[in-house]
Amino acid sequence: MIETKTLTCVACPKGCEVTVEYEGDEIIDIKGNACPQGQSYAEEEIVAPTRILPTTIRVKNGALALCPVKTTKQIPLEKMFKAMEIIGKKEVEAPIKMGDVLIEDILGTGANIVATRDMPEKL
Structure with missing residues (x-):
């Protein structure tokens, strides 16, 4: 089943609203990122999210x-x-x-x- 998630990107100061369409761990489409870091951030956030603790x-x-x-x-x-x-x-x-x-x-x-x-x- 294809799912859609909207994220606020924190990869740079712009804070773009990035929309990701995905199925499981497979990314289908990413929209809304103004820089390449936004795409990487969105992919990681869907497939393997990480944080500083x-x-x-x-x-x-x-x-x-x-x-x-x-x-x-x-x-x-x-x-x-x-x-x-x-x-x-x-x-x-x-x-x-x-x-x-x-x-x-x-x-x-x-x-x-x-x-x-x-x-x-x-x-």
């Missing part, structure tokens, strides 16, 4: 109880909840420096979980 991780003996973290690259959308489960069970020791790898290669995606700010020890 921003969240927080628990910190032991830190100035704050949580430290903001993110993946170093996009991971498959279907792995987000499992990744959140793993991160939610993890606690790291302060001090932490921005960019420190707190979890390596989460779920075999090749993405590391890194701190996005410094976290000093509790005074």
Whole structure:
């Protein structure tokens, strides 16, 4: 069955409304993109959507109880909840420096979980 989906492209600042006709993983037609990145974005969004995962991780003996973290690259959308489960069970020791790898290669995606700010020890 042929389906149609309209996406707001985030590949460039224009934010084009891109309409994709597809059947399963097969793209039939893409319309509305003003640049080539729009076509690539729409194809990926239908066939294998990915996202950067921003969240927080628990910190032991830190100035704050949580430290903001993110993946170093996009991971498959279907792995987000499992990744959140793993991160939610993890606690790291302060001090932490921005960019420190707190979890390596989460779920075999090749993405590391890194701190996005410094976290000093509790005074």
